[in-house]
Amino acid sequence: MDDLATYAENTWCPGCGNFGILNAFKKAVRRLEDEGVQRRDIAITAGIGCHAKIFDYLDLSGFYSIHGRSMATAQGMKLANPRLKVVAFAGDGDAYGEGIAHMVFAAKRNADITVIVHNNGIYGLTTGQYTPTSKKGFRGPSTPEGSVEEPFSPLALMLSAGATFAGRGYPGRLDHLADVLARAISHEGFSVVDVLQPCVSFNNTYERYNASVVEIDETPGSFEDAYRLACEFDRLAIGVLWQTEKPVYHKELLQGKVPVEERQSTGQRRQAIAALLQP
Amino acid sequence: MKDSQRFTFLVAGEAGHGVRRSGIVAADLFAEWGRYVFQMDDYQSLIRGGHNFSVVSSSPQPVLSQYLNADLVIALDARSLEKHRQHLSEGGILVYNSDAVDETIPGAIGLPFSSLAKGYSQAALRLGVGAVSVLAARVGMARDALEEFIVREYERDSEGNAAYALSVYDMATAEMGGSVSLARGDAPATLLTGNDAIALGTYAGGLDMYFAYPMTPASSVLHYLAAHAGELGITVVHPESEIAVMNMALGAASVGARTAVGSSGGGVALMEEAMSLAGMSETPIMCILSSRPGPSTGVPTYTAQADLSFALNQGHGEFARIVASPATVEEAYRVAAELMALSWAFQTPSILLTEKHLSESRMTVTLPDLPCQGPEPVLSTNSQDYSRYEDAPDGVSPLRFAPSDSIVKWTSYEHDEKGITTEDPDVITLMQEKRHRKRDSLVEHLKSRSCVKRFGGSGPLIVTYGSTTMSVLEALAYGNLEARVVQPLFLEPFPEWEFADLQGDDAIVVEQSCDGQFTELLRRRTGINVVAAVLQYDGRPFDPEELAGRLKEVL
Numbered sequence: 082m083d084d085l086a087t088y089a090e091n092t093w094c095p096g097c098g099n100f101g102i103l104n105a106f107k108k109a110v111r112r113l114e115d116e117g118v119q120r121r122d123i124a125i126t127a128g129i130g131c132h133a134k135i136f137d138y139l140d141l142s143g144f145y146s147i148h149g150r151s152m153a154t155a156q157g158m159k160l161a162n163p164r165l166k167v168v169a170f171a172g173d174g175d176a177y178g179e180g181i182a183h184m185v186f187a188a189k190r191n192a193d194i195t196v197i198v199h200n201n202g203i204y205g206l207t208t209g210q211y212t213p214t215s216k217k218g219f220r221g222p223s224t225p226e227g228s229v230e231e232p233f234s235p236l237a238l239m240l241s242a243g244a245t246f247a248g249r250g251y252p253g254r255l256d257h258l259a260d261v262l263a264r265a266i267s268h269e270g271f272s273v274v275d276v277l278q279p280c281v282s283f284n285n286t287y288e289r290y291n292a293s294v295v296e297i298d299e300t301p302g303s304f305e306d307a308y309r310l311a312c313e314f315d316r317l318a319i320g321v322l323w324q325t326e327k328p329v330y331h332k333e334l335l336q337g338k339v340p341v342e343e344r345q346s347t348g349q350r351r352q353a354i355a356a357l358l359q360p
Numbered sequence: 361m362k363d364s365q366r367f368t369f370l371v372a373g374e375a376g377h378g379v380r381r382s383g384i385v386a387a388d389l390f391a392e393w394g395r396y397v398f399q400m401d402d403y404q405s406l407i408r409g410g411h412n413f414s415v416v417s418s419s420p421q422p423v424l425s426q427y428l429n430a431d432l433v434i435a436l437d438a439r440s441l442e443k444h445r446q447h448l449s450e451g452g453i454l455v456y457n458s459d460a461v462d463e464t465i466p467g468a469i470g471l472p473f474s475s476l477a478k479g480y481s482q483a484a485l486r487l488g489v490g491a492v493s494v495l496a497a498r499v500g501m502a503r504d505a506l507e508e509f510i511v512r513e514y515e516r517d518s519e520g521n522a523a524y525a526l527s528v529y530d531m532a533t534a535e536m537g538g539s540v541s542l543a544r545g546d547a548p549a550t551l552l553t554g555n556d557a558i559a560l561g562t563y564a565g566g567l568d569m570y571f572a573y574p575m576t577p578a579s580s581v582l583h584y585l586a587a588h589a590g591e592l593g594i595t596v597v598h599p600e601s602e603i604a605v606m607n608m609a610l611g612a613a614s615v616g617a618r619t620a621v622g623s624s625g626g627g628v629a630l631m632e633e634a635m636s637l638a639g640m641s642e643t644p645i646m647c648i649l650s651s652r653p654g655p656s657t658g659v660p661t662y663t664a665q666a667d668l669s670f671a672l673n674q675g676h677g678e679f680a681r682i683v684a685s686p687a688t689v690e691e692a693y694r695v696a697a698e699l700m701a702l703s704w705a706f707q708t709p710s711i712l713l714t715e716k717h718l719s720e721s722r723m724t725v726t727l728p729d730l731p732c733q734g735p736e737p738v739l740s741t742n743s744q745d746y747s748r749y750e751d752a753p754d755g756v757s758p759l760r761f762a763p764s765d766s767i768v769k770w771t772s773y774e775h776d777e778k779g780i781t782t783e784d785p786d787v788i789t790l791m792q793e794k795r796h797r798k799r800d801s802l803v804e805h806l807k808s809r810s811c812v813k814r815f816g817g818s819g820p821l822i823v824t825y826g827s828t829t830m831s832v833l834e835a836l837a838y839g840n841l842e843a844r845v846v847q848p849l850f851l852e853p854f855p856e857w858e859f860a861d862l863q864g865d866d867a868i869v870v871e872q873s874c875d876g877q878f879t880e881l882l883r884r885r886t887g888i889n890v891v892a893a894v895l896q897y898d899g900r901p902f903d904p905e906e907l908a909g910r911l912k913e914v915l
Contacts, residue, residue, distance in 0.1 A: 104487045121763040126611065129772070136771075139778050142613045142762035145771035145781070147637050150607040153599070157611025157619075158762075159674045161569060161599065165615065165763060183607075183771055186600040335595060340568050341616040341761070352729050353592050358727065359547050 085110060090135040097280035098261040101252020102199055110141075113166075113266060123266075124158055124165045126151040128175030129295055130206045132199030132282075135170050149179025152187050155194040158332075162341045163193070163331045166266055173200040177213040177235050178271075184273070189244035190330040191270045197262065198235065198273065220288035221283075223243035236311035239273050240304065240323055246272035247311065247323040251294045252279075254286065257319065264321055270329050277317060293317045319349055363837075365397075365419050367499070368427045371491040372413035372444050373436030373457075375406055378488025383414025384722070385492045385513045387551055389501070390418035390508075391724055394545040399722040400426035400901060405576070405660040411439050420545030425686070425834035426721070430904045431540070432498050434491040436460070436473060453536065455494050459486065467533045473761035480520045489514060489521050490528040497532040500539035511567050550724040552826070554718035555580040557725065558622075558648055559688045561696025564730050565646075566704070568617040569595045571609040573602045575627040576660045578650040582622065591661050604630035610643045614770045615760035620698060622648030623814055625667045626657070628711075632675055635709050639679025641770045642749070642757070642795070644737070645702040646696075647674075651715040653899045662899030663716035665826055665872040668881065671713045672852045678792070680799035682710035683852035687813070687829035689723040695849065701734030706756060706802045713851065715872065716899040718827035722867050735805060742766065749778040750788060753796030803853045811855035815845040820915050821867040823890075825851065832870050832911075833904035839908030841915060854885045863887030870907070872892045 085107045093099045112118060112150035124145035127133035128151040136145045146154040148174040155176040176184050176198045176310035203221070204210040211228040214235060218227040219290060236247045246268040250258035258276065265272035277287040277294065297320040345353070366370045369386045380401050387399040395418040395601040399484040403412040411915045415426040429449040435441035435456040444469070448454055458470030473490045477483040483772040489510065496506040506529055514521040533539075552560075562570070572582040586596040599605055602623055621631065628635075628649050638645045649671055653664040671683050682702050683686045686692040692714065699710040740746055740758035746766035757777075762768050769779030774791060776782045782791075813885040815833060819842035825830050829847045836843055846862070848855055865887045874897040880889050896902055 087778075087780060119763070121765055122616070124762045135779075136769075142764060142768040143770070144611060144641070145769065145773060145779075146607065146611075147633060149836070150603065152632065153604045153607035154611035154614075156599075156604075157571075157608035157613075158615050160608070161612035161619075162596065162615045162619035162762075173524050181599050183604055186604070204696075222500045280881055338595070340595050340612075343593070344566075344568055345620075347730060349593065350564055350566075354564060354727070354730075357560070357588060357591060 084126040085137060085140050089138050091138060093131065093134065093237060094282050098201060098252045098280065099133070099199060101255055101277055102197070102278060103138060105250070105258035105262055106135070106139070106197070107253065108256070109262035109266060112259065112263045113250055114265070117150065118336050122165055123168065125159065125168045125170065126348065127170040128155045128172055128180065130172040130174060132170055132172040140227050150177045150183065151175060152180055152183035152194070155196065155220070156187060156192045159192065159194050160331055160334070160340070163335060163339055167199060168195045168266060170200050171196055173198060173202060173212045173214045173235070174204050184239065185242045186320070188239050188273070189319065190242040191245055191327045192330045193242065193270055195265045195268070195272045198275050199278045200235070200275050200326050201278040201284055203280045203284040205280050205283055224242055234312045235242070236273070236275050237308055239293060240308050240311055243327070244323070245270035245325050245327050246321070247307065248273055248274040248321045249277065249317070250317045251277045251290055253291055254294065254296065254319065257296055261319070261321060268308070268324065270327060277319070290317065294319050296320055363419055363421060365421065366417060366423065366427070367419070367540070367542055368415060368430040368449065369432050369495050370413060370415045370430035370444060370447060371434045371436070371488065372411065372440035372646060373487060374408070375403065375410050375412050376408045376484050377436045378485045379414055379436070381414045381441035381490045382488030383416055386416045386495055387722055388513060389492070389495065389509065390416065391547065391551050393542060393551055394421045394490070394547050395420055396545065396547040397544070398426050399725045400717070401720060402900070403661050409787050411443065413440065413444065420547070421542045423834070424830035425901070425904045426699060427905065429905060432495060435492055436491065441465070446590045453498065454534070459669060465488055467713065471531055473530065476914025477524055477553070480524055481517065486521065487525050489525050491524040493528040494532045495627035497529050498539055499542045502698040503529060530621045540687070544855070547724045550725055550727070551722050552689050552725050553580065553720055553722045554689050554714060555693045555720065556584050556649070557693040558696045558712060558714070558728070559584040560727070562646065562700055563592055563594065564693070565697030566618040567620055567700060569597065569609070569619045570610050570621070570788040570845045571597045571599065571605040571619060572622045573598060573605050575624045575628060577625070577652055577719045578622045578624050578648055579649055580720065584645070591797040596683060602627040602630035603634070606634035606857050610634060610638055610641070613643050614714050614761070618644070618704060619837055620646040620648065620700065623653050624650050624652050625670060628674070628729045636675035636677050637681070638709040639675050639677060639681070640772055642707040643770060644707050645709045646699050646703050646712065647709060648712045649714070650719040651713070653897070659899045661716070661900050663872060664897065664899060665709065665715055666827065666874070666877065666897070667713065668873070668877040671711050674709070674711060679795055680706060680708045680802050681852050682706070682708065682712055682802065685713040685826040686718065686849065687847055689718070690725045690727065698734050702802070705735035706798060707759070711828065715827055741875070748779040749775060749777045749791065749794070751777055751794055754801040755794045755796070756801060799853065806850060806853060806855060808859060810846065810858070811850040812858040813847045813849055817874055819843040821846065821862065821865050822870060823888065825872040825878055828870055828872055828902065831904060832909055834904040835902065835907035835911055838904045839912060841908065841911060843915060848876055854881070856885055859888065864889060866891045868894065869910070872896050
């Protein structure tokens with residue numbers, strides 16, 4: 082029996098890349114448990130879209146957020162209770178479109194959350210419009226003549242913003258993806274994993290990805306090399322593209338405090354107010 | 361009729377003349393003498409230049425408003441002289457900066473504020489110190505008392521400030537030829553702005569974390585809490601946008617931190633999608649909405665009550681919203697604390713609706729020890745088979761927070777009791793009705809307390825709300841007018857039950873809105889017959905003398 086599953090009926094299309102992400106994530110969770118992480122300490126959040134259904138399929142606590150905001154929700158959860166390992170699932174529309182500011186700022190402040198981006202280059206649940214990572218010329222219901230916009234490289238952007246962990250994975254390489262996810266969650270600081278997710282209904286990229294993904298064994302030693310790797314479109318490096326250490330946001334801000342465990346008592350509040358009002 | 365004991369000080373100048381600080385210091389002076397104080401700052405959205413003024417009214421009796429006509433007007437530049445020379449009360453004195461004005465003004469006293477400040481660093485900023493010194497001379501404060509007072513109030517270069525103050529004081533004393541004697545009173549010595557009180561009330565009501573992005577006139581809640589975060593044992597976060605503010609706050613609340621957010625209309629508009637998320641996910645959150653004239657950017661540093669409909673209807677979809685609007689600084693403290701409690705007891709968003717006039721005006725107050733904190737949140741003891749959205753009879757599902765052995769799922773989607781997404785018509789109905797029952801429970805709770813305040817026992821009926829209540833009460837006192845004043849403290853759920861005895865009565869409405877949103881609300885929700893509306897929508901708070909005149913016409 083799969084004790085990480087819920088009774089929710091799975092409604093992803095047969096063959097969807099999300100199945101691979103779900104299975105890889107479960108593997109990652111089990112590996113983390115082997116390493117001593119308690120399952121109850123993992124909290125998840127998700128945006129809105131096909132990716133987000135993963136929230137219902139995982140027997141983990143958390144907050145099913147709204148489109149583009151799971152990264153903000155996750156940061157709030159982490160700040161209130163830094164003991165939690167917080168994972169935000171997001172689609173490419175969530176993370177790189179609607180909620181891009183939260184990604185940039187989470188990276189900038191090195192918020193200790195993990196963002197797993199189900200990047201399928203398509204708005205699947207709204208029937209196939211182009212996204213920030215769709216190729217120029219992409220034809221969808223909102224761009225019937227083909228999109229006139231160039232996509233950007235999300236990981237290059239995240240690196241520029243200061244991400245201390247940038248990974249890429251592919252559900253077609255399940256164990257490899259599980260490894261990247263586990264390492265991302267274990268990383269202290271902001272970690273993003275851009276998952277190349279084929280959408281069988283609107284953007285079937287299995288063939289292209291099977292031909293172009295390359296597993297990298299070693300994380301580049303320099304930021305410049307990592308950045309160059311993140312920008313490559315023809316050859317898609319998968320693995321941990323960049324990992325470094327920087328002061329972590331909640332530690333700097335909270336100085337070791339756990340807000341939900343150190344709530345002020347009524348007596349303390351009374352005293353603090355009286356002290357403040359002392360002439 | 362003028363309260364003979366009342367004394368009003370008005371200081372005006374450019375931004376950068378220390379006008380605001382001067383008003384604060386004057387207010388402190390009056391408060392130290394046991395007088396009640398109401399201080400209102402009128403300033404523009406700029407950092408240097410322009411025109412600012414601060415009005416400080418004080419009396420041994422409680423004062424609920426600034427009076428524009430002052431007993432001492434100090435104009436630090438030519439524009440201030442032009443704008444405020446007519447703002448003298450009977451027997452009032454006008455003092456102007458003779459260095460900034462070419463002509464000699466008959467009946468007024470010119471003092472060389474700028475020349476006297478020459479030789480000191482940041483000479484322009486000293487002018488406000490000079491204004492306080494003239495006040496000290498006018499109200500008969502002893503020379504050494506002023507010196508000690510200035511040293512205490514102006515920490516930076518207190519020596520230079522004291523020397524400058526005394527030079528102005530000596531000249532003013534000689535020029536004015538005598539002083540007025542101000543009666544001491546026994547007013548409380550604590551002076552707070554509405555936003556200070558809101559910040560403290562939120563804390564008294566259980567605040568653990570405050571999230572906000574700066575926007576006038578709500579910013580000073582953020583500044584106050586950030587400045588005192590250490591002493592209060594709370595966490596204050598200023599993220600990238602109001603959207604981040606609200607979503608981070610909800611995330612924090614979902615794991616058990618009592619959170620609040622605050623902004624003005626534009627910022628709250630950005631939070632609105634997540635306000636609806638709070639409604640669906642049943643996440644407790646308190647939002648401070650401090651209004652300024654809109655629409656859009658509007659007039660950032662002035663006052664209005666034009667966000668009433670916006671506040672009442674925050675968030676798409678149907679869910680329980682709580683909106684309350686305090687009248688005074690003290691009430692702001694109580695309401696803030698109570699809204700924190702109500703949001704947690706009923707797991708729904710609440711809005712403290714206020715306006716620049718209360719947020720930034722400063723009053724003498726006595727805060728209650730700890731205000732009524734209201735009902736306690738319902739917590740789950742079920743650690744084995746927890747359901748976040750259990751179909752509780754009163755609609756309030758017990759709370760539990762991650763980490764937990766039994767999982768806790770909060771969600772934006774319609775959901776079953778466990779928090780798993782549903783599209784099943786029966787489950788949708790169940791949950792809609794559960795949330796609706798929760799609103800009923802909230803209404804039942806509100807019926808157990810007074811949600812509407814009443815002042816005065818006889819005379820015509822005036823209905824008003826928010827800080828305009830203070831303007832109305834002060835105007836009635838000033839005009840010696842008899843009226844009953846009714847102020848709904850809670851605006852959503854609207855306490856219709858407390859208006860039952862007023863059905864069919866004629867009433868006058870006073871509000872700071874052009875469209876008359878509050879008038880419309882009363883017409884819709886009560887059987888009151890609104891016969892006249894006294895409206896003001898120029899961004900300025902009512903002046904009691906002027907308002908008394910307008911009320912006389914309609915009473």
